[in-house]
Amino acid sequence: MTFENIGPASGIAKGTSLQVEVDGVEIAVVHADDDNFYAVRDECSHASVALSEGEVDGCTLECWLHGSRFDLRTGEPSGPPAIDPVAVYPVEIRDGDIYVSTTPSNGVEP
Secondary structure (H helix, E strand, C coil): CCEEEEEEHHHCCCCEEEEEEECCEEEEEEECCCCCEEEEECCCCCCCCCHHHCEEECCEEECCCCCCEEECCCCCECCCCCCCCCCEECEEEECCEEEEECCCCCCCCC
């Protein structure tokens, strides 16, 4: 599994997300309220809009368009209107930088 450096962890404030492209895949990297970093496909499985523009709440990311919430650890939606999960990508912090892989850890392909 290959990891790409997307920049310093200090560049993403707690409770926010950042859209990045890694190997042609749009990814939302989130600094969650639990102080961990997560990465999910930056596209709502319901309405095909950028999840990175939504709100972070605990370990969930809410789609700004219709309010679907996705668990950042599993990609699973917590309720309608989304019924399909989003891809979740492995994240590592090395020497203060964030590294993301584009191999989904939850088996969901983009």
